[in-house]
Amino acid sequence: MSGWSVPLADLAAADATICGRRRALLMCGGALLGAAFIPTVQIAAAEQAGLAVKPVFAAGSLGEVLRLLDARPTPSDDISLNVPDFVENGAVVPVEIESRLPGPQEIYIISEANPFPLVARFSVPAGTETFVSTRIKVASSCNIHALVHVDGQFFSAVKATSVTVGGCGA
């Protein structure tokens, strides 16, 4: 379990950030209490291991996500983004991303209409194929973006999806 010390510290600190920004989200008490027991060494490790990424999940627009990531993505044909054109239930929208860009990379899924557009981030090391498939919630018909961070540069692909019933209430 020792490998999990980092994400916990990461989580607690990220929740503290969210609380500061979004007082409506009543989820901070327990996390802050937990933070008191985390040694500073682990928090330092968490900062190196991706704490910087967490506030991006609290971003309220696509523009803010890109700004916080310091990303000015280049559209790339080397990224395949597979999302259905039409979806009845926005609570379960299949998303598949495949990148043919070489090297270890990070893959981000962004749903433009969501209250918090950044949906997920995957860190893909060498030895793992740059392909990931999952299911997400989409608030209403909008563009879905795949953002790939490789070798200090961002590349993107975008696809519109039409949603009959939004996934926010799910």
Next chain:
Amino acid sequence: MPDTIRIRAQLKDGATDIHVLMPHPMETGFRKDEAGNFVAAHYITDVEIVVAGRAVLNATLSRAVSEDPLLFFRIKGGRPDDPIRVSWVDSWGERRVDESRIMSSA
């Protein structure tokens, strides 16, 4: 405590397909219950998948990943019987770790 993580790792043609299903409510905090009160946000934030001691995928999830998150990805190589361990931690600090092994499709 949420149910066991379901893991299927199948070696085929020199690559291993990995399917992971993590039972979890993934509450956004925007949903109301029958009494009209918001249901507290509760969702998986971090997932780590390790095969034979090597991290093969790290995921950071948000509340916008569907209930019972499903991940499907592929690693190069892999050997039959290699152990695969999936662990997650959620926004309440709850954790779950489950293990399986790579199966050969032959």
